[in-house]
Amino acid sequence: MYISRAHISNFRALQAVDVPLSKCSVLLGENDVGKTSFLLALDRFFSNKKLTDPDDFFGRDTSVAITITLTFSELIEDETLKPLLRADGSLVVRKVFAFDGAPDIKALMDDDSTKAVDKAILTGLLSNDAFHFIPVRRDLSVQFSMNKTSLLGKTLRIKMREAVDGNDADDSVIKVEKLLTDAIEDPKAKLQAFLREQMHNDDMRLVFDDLDVDPIEGVSFKMKLCDDKMEDVLVENRGAGTQNNLIIALFRLVASLHIEGRFIFAMEEPENSLHPKAQRQLFSVLQDISEKSQVIVTTHSPVFLERSKFENNIILTRTAKGNTVARVFDKSQLDEIRINLGIRPSDALLKGGGNCAILVEGNTEEEAFPTFMEMAGVSEFKLGIAIVSMRNSSTAVVSGTAKLLGAYGIPCVVVLDNDAKGTAEDIDRESKAGKLANVKKVFCLKEGTIEDYYPLDVVAEVMNKNYNPAVPITESDFDSTKHGAARLSDFNKVMLEKIGSEPGGFLKRLIGSDGTKLMKEKGLPVPEELRAVFDEVIKIVNEVD
DSSP states (O other): OOOEEEEEETTTEEEEEEEEESSEEEEEEEETTTHHHHHHHHHHHHHHHHHHOOOGGGGGOOTSOOEEEEEEEEEOOOOGGGGGTTTSSEEEEEEEOOBBSSSEEEEEEEOOOEEEEHHHHHTTSSSTTTTEEEEOOOHHHTTTOOTTTTTTHHHHHHHHHHHHSSSOOTTHHHHHHHHHHHHHHHHHHHHHHHHHHHHTTTOOOOEEEEEEEEEEEEEEEEEEEEEEEESSEEESOOOOHHHHHHHHHHHHHHHHOOOOGOEEEEEOOOTTTTTTTHHHHHHHHHOOOOOOOEEEEEOOOHHHHHHHHHGGEEEEOOTTTOOEEEOOOGGGGHHHHHOOOOOOHHHHHSSBOOEEEEEEESHHHHHHHHHHHHHOOOOOOHHEEEEESSSSSHHHHHHHHHHHHTTOOOOOEEEOGGGHHHHHHHHHHHHHHHTTTTTEEEHHHHHHGGGGSSSSHHHHHHHHHHOOOOOOOOGGGSSOOTTTHHHHHHHHHHHHHTTOOOOTTHHHHIIIIHHHHHHTTTTOOHHHHHHHHHHHHHHHHHOOO
């Protein structure tokens, strides 16, 4: 069973959002667009409890009910489910939460009629026994306890239940107690082995302290970690890296025991505090688990994005009108993008919001545009836009980047240097022919390059501030008649003469960051050509629903 679609309205940051999901779904987006709200909404759905916190309601308006509608696909064979299934075999369940009231729960049928959902389904298939959420603020004392809502607790309970069911139900209490104790030992040994491997420490020992196995009262213990340097330290008191390695080991344990088919996993920023190598390892484990059970994660990790499939990525963005929308991949474009893409997916998809993207050639524009936008009285964050550096101006790279963003329905404007007129014409032609329908406008800088818009005294000040030459550089050291590539060559010539080195691309980045801030401090105007770019972006963003 997995959630194939989620429609959520009036919950926390989500006024109304409709999100199609896959077996392994990766949610991207800037902070405060609703990624956490989305996972929390799923958690509230499976909790089957009243909602009594005003913060759960959009705008804290408790007069408007929260509605969470989930579509489930690939369900298990179950006679109690059959009357509720649609013609395509899916189950659609809607829960309406009035403030401080029991949720109204109905199955939605093909003809828009509704049916009551059996209590056994709500307490089993559609409960927290089936759904497991790990927030970004990990409470290891909870996750590694025998609490019925903890992942380790759920995992061990299943193994213990299997051990008891596989033996004579009339066995003595003492034998049942031994069965339960033995059932814990194998998962514990595997968990310890995974942890040793991940942390390259064969002295690492996992201890279930104060272990109490009672056939009637249940099982309880305190988990501690020991090694050659530290003894008897509770897992919640270890460092963030160790704690996250424990989470990885726990997921690996779930995968190795082949019980993951019973859960839907949701995890917020699983890469948090992990080294990139550990991030790769964790995502590989999550992908393995998703072969049998659904995995839904939110992330800001380039590692996760590079290893995920295009079609599994979901970009959440907040429109200028304040609503969160989901942008999903158009699978019909998959083959073409795999062939023609000229930029890493993370470079394009982790740069910001999805209302519009400004595609630029390089470092200067990437650093400069946010400040230039502030000078123009607009904010990239409020607009929900991305500034994507392609580090190239070839037709193949610009077209590939635009196609990738277009597959997620993200409109673009392209800003190129004057010497890339050929590329500009190619992209404009493809746009008008409908091959790059998401490219709304192509700008080719009339002055030459972005560096031409910086006064020479500002460039000199940037060089002096960052390189501290023995004799300060002045505006008169530059050739004011040069533009475009020749102007950049002149900058390098001055640097070589005055400082003894050619900084190349690093100087361009400094001009974009420090130089633009200096222009802002001096009260200089935004170049009109750049203002035209931002006006076009504002127009596009305001057209997004």
